[in-house]
């Protein structure tokens with residue numbers, strides 16, 4: 001029986017607002033999973049790096065769910081590129097706390113920096129290690145925008161090492177599973193697939209007109225984007241598509257700057273919209289508390305996800321749960337989340353005319369939109385946190401079973 005797990009999330013805390021900076025799907029994943037595991041009587045200790053001197057050593061977020069702030073490097077937000085030099089200290093802090101606590105059954109690390117700390121903890125304490133990458137450097141590099149740098153060799157080599165030294169690597173879709181095989185030569189018996197979930201008590205269909213009124217959205221069709229603003233997310237493609245659309249749509253962008261370029265990407269997007277003559281149709285909206293996003297999904301006509309790379313795409317899954325059709329890139333895990341031609345339309349990465357045509361089609365045809373909305377809600381039923389927690393508990397059992405491997409390799 002799994003009684004106690006440690007979740008390592010060095011580079012970002014599950015307590016942060018998602019949709020800005022380094023906080024996004026990973027934060028939602030760790031938080032939702034921790035809450036669901038805690039409700040299953042598992043004690044969850046999440047270890048993150050202290051980014052503010054005022055942060056207490058730990059915060060009891062919910063019954064059996066605690067977040068620890070580990071002192072590793074200056075107590076201030078740091079770019080991910082600065083973190084590798086502090087991984088050793090972070091791992092030391094985690095190991096110290098795990099040693100002083102009742103026995104922990106499994107360490108589950110998230111992202112490559114924590115993956116390395118997980119390897120150090122596993123080797124120091126002989127605790128089985130599962131790792132979820134959430135994003136893989138080599139995969140992100142394949143379709144990156146031309147002005148974006150490649151992932152550092154430090155990252156990709158660390159990913160290789162974490163894959164080789166974990167007891168299990170958890171892919172969120174069969175596509176990520178294949179990426180781990182094809183681009184990292186992972187051994188298949190160490191891999192399994194477990195998709196994230198959706199909180200269906202929050203993300204569900206609602207009264208569209210009431211949501212629009214409450215949010216004060218302008219009249220006319222609304223194309224919604226939600227998430228971190230960076231080149232990877234392809235908002236430049238969304239703005240290019242908006243300028244090509246026949247329908248007079250508004251583009252609502254909910255989220256904030258993220259990653260290396262930060263505010264410069266937002267400025268680039270605003271200048272692009274200006275140059276294309278669609279500034280008045282582009283609305284930048286500050287990041288919203290997670291539950292509040294449901295109102296935006298309920299109010300919009302279609303979600304656009306023009307990502308250049310996307311391991312899963314929680315936003316697409318949440319939107320569908322609210323009955324919102326999705327127009328998204330055919331990349332990464334998106335085809336696993338969005339049923340092409342049923343719950344949405346998939347378009348080649350960067351294909352602005354293709355995105356414009358697909359958005360026009362959904363926005364301009366109420367019958368099609370209603371059919372896609374119904375299909376979206378059905379598709380979203382495939383994802384829920386209880387099922388994710390059950391699968392992971394089974395997996396944790398497998399790696400604590402003595403042979404150091406999950407029971408079966410499951411695509």
Ligand code: UDP
Pocket residue numbers: 017018019020023024025026028226227228254255286287288289290291293312313314315316318
């Ligand atoms: N999100 C949010 N508020 C915002 C924007 C985004 O809570 O203003 C959440 C969103 O609900 C989703 C996550 O951030 O759960 C983004 O996850 P996704 O997988 O789409 O992208 P990632 O950040 O992992 O690249």
